[in-house]
Amino acid sequence: MGTTPRLRCCICSLGLCTCQAQLYYGREATPMQNSDVLIIGGGVAGLMAGIKLLEENKSVILLEKESCVGGQCKTEVLNTKDEEYRFDYGGHRFITNNETLLAFVEEILGNNLLVANRSSVILHKNRVYEYPLNLKNLLKTAPLKLLFGASFDTLKILLKLVKRDDKSFETWITSRFGATLYKNFFGPYTKKLWGIEPKDLSADWAGQRISLLDLKDVAKKLLFKNKKTARTYAKSYRYPKYGFGELPKKMAQRFEALGGKIFLDSEVTNFEYTDNAITAVHTQNQSFKADNIISTMPLNEMSLKLGFESGLKFRSLRFLCIGLDMEDFSPHTWQYVSDYELLPTRIQEPKRRSEFMSPKGKSSIMLEIPCDKNDKIWNMDKEELLKIVKHDLKKLGFDIEEKITESFSFTTEHAYTLMDISYNKKRDDTIERLSRFENLVMAGRQGTFRYIFLDTAMETGLMAAGRILGDSSVSKEKIYNHRNEKTVIETKSVA
Incomplete structure (x- = not known):
């Protein structure tokens, strides 16, 4: 099966990791860090908010609990000998009808922003159905x-x-x-x-x-052979050359260049607060004070740290990533597996989005397997999981046993907001209770408990920054329910 893989964040793999730059990583604790704005969470929403605030001469500190920025928008790298396979946390694409946001992403990624075309199919009972x-x-x-x-x-x-x-x-x-x-x-x-x-x-x-x-x-x-694109299906999209982890990496560099400070490995442990304001934020080693706080922390975790149980839940994912000694696995970007008895819900082939996601002449697949944190699937030994998945792939007509170069697995706890029958009431109640903190605004996918696309998450960060900068048209309610249409979420990109 090859050498033991070395797994690391895509940001580090490009030699440009912000944890090797000017981030406040591994330094001795100081009594108190003060800033105009404190941002909790180093995903694209938090970074977008921070960049906007720094451009308006606000002092900004950002806390990220992981050792790398990106949140759900990271890229993991599997190294085997001299080869690299890259895998995103999910199926990110950049599609937007916001021209300002598009210009920002194009400028920050430059020539590393590609145009990709999506091909999706549904696998059901050994048959392949086109989508739409x-x-x-x-x-x-x-x-x-x-x-x-x-x-x-x-x-x-x-x-x-x-x-x-x-x-x-x-x-x-x-x-x-x-x-x-x-x-x-x-x-x-x-x-x-x-x-x-x-x-x-x-x-x-x-x-x-x-x-x-x-x-x-x-x-x-x-x-009637209506050729109009289905309303949540945009085939063309923008995609970073080396995976979506490039975007938060570049954003973090811009954030720092503007004077912002990022603290990695800095998970918030608790808050100090009064009836209407958060007065201090503590991590394991440091304490922070700020006039305003933007949080992209999962809404249920934020509520617990501020004294109440929200009842909101997230569905987790386990990713099984497999390097393949073959030119192509399939012609499709995504293959949805509808059969209930088979573990994966979706099979991705990263090179379908960018040829640079796999070594030349080779390919890879990433299988998304839904689970809950610490359940059987979450805790299963990787080799046992691989054995089950290979069996499932055989049932689907894919025999890759002799083509596997190496494999690894990783998990993400807050993959999907669990939209059960009662989630709206629980979400509304939680937001109402958090709204008493006048200097707190939630943003991002997890922070607002919304299953939104990448551009919408970035827009909530911009809106949160705008509110702090005095834009009276931006209420907290507008941020929390931004683009919360009943029918249309994905649109055709202005690109």
């Missing part, structure tokens, strides 16, 4: 029983024999797509992804993520 739905592929691929069931469901929906029902994810799907597609695709995949029954999942997840509105839309697209 395609009539020719559907008729060619789907078994007759599925085609008959879906056609019957479509007829009932077209005749308005089925009423819209938004009580849960299950009812949202079945009232728009019918029971056949729900039982075959949406139901099993969703249960595997979230670890709960779809009837217990909020309909918000479906409304914001399913690319076609209902079977009537599907029928129109199939029968």
Whole structure:
């Protein structure tokens, strides 16, 4: 299987890691650090806020609990002999209709910002379905029983024999797509992804993520050959040459060049606070005071540190990354695995986004496996996990046993906001209780408990900075619910 891999952060692998630059890393503790603004969390939202504030001559300190900036937007590197394979934390893409944000990302990444095209398919019962739905592929691929069931469901929906029902994810799907597609695709995949029954999942997840509105839309697209892109499916996107970890790395360098201070390995242990303000923030070795605080810490963790239980939860992911001694694994960027009995929900091939993610002439795959922190999957020995996944891949028609050069695994605790039936009330109650702290604003994906895209997370950071800088049009509520549309989340990029 090759040599023992050496795993490190992509930022370090490029020789430009900020932890080797001017960051306050491993220094002796000082009694108190003071600044105009303290930012908790070194992901793209926190860094974006910090850069904006520093440009307006505010003094800013940023705390990051990990040894590297990036948060959920990092890239891990697998080294085998003289070769490197790169793997992102998830399937990040940069798609935005914000011209200012696009200009910033293009400027900060320069020639290292590529244009990539997405190709996605659904794997179901040893069949490959194109995404979005395609009539020719559907008729060619789907078994007759599925085609008959879906056609019957479509007829009932077209005749308005089925009423819209938004009580849960299950009812949202079945009232728009019918029971056949729900039982075959949406139901099993969703249960595997979230670890709960779809009837217990909020309909918000479906409304914001399913690319076609209902079977009537599907029928129109199939029968009338409507070429319009499905509303949550943008095929072209921007992507950093060496993985998305490049973006927070460059942002951290800009942050420091503007005079900001970043403290790595600095997890917040507790707060001091009054009825309406946070007066001090403590890590294991240091203490900080600031006039204003922007936090991208997961909303449930923030509430606990400020004295109450939110009831909000996150779904975790375990990534199994495999280097392959083969030119290509498949022609697809993403392959969604809908079969409930198979562990992965998605198979990614990083070189489909950038050829520089794998050694020349070779490829790699990353399998996303949903779990909860410290459950069986989270704690499973890597070799045992690899054995199960190889068996699952064989069932899907991929025999890679003789092609594996090396493998490794890593986890992320706060991958997905768990949008159960009651999450909205729990989220609203939590935000209301935190709003009493006048000098605190939450931002980012985890901080606002929103399953938002990268550009939206960065925009919440900009909005938080704007609020501190005196923009009266930016309320906390606007930040927490920025782009919280019921139907449209992903848009076609202005790029």
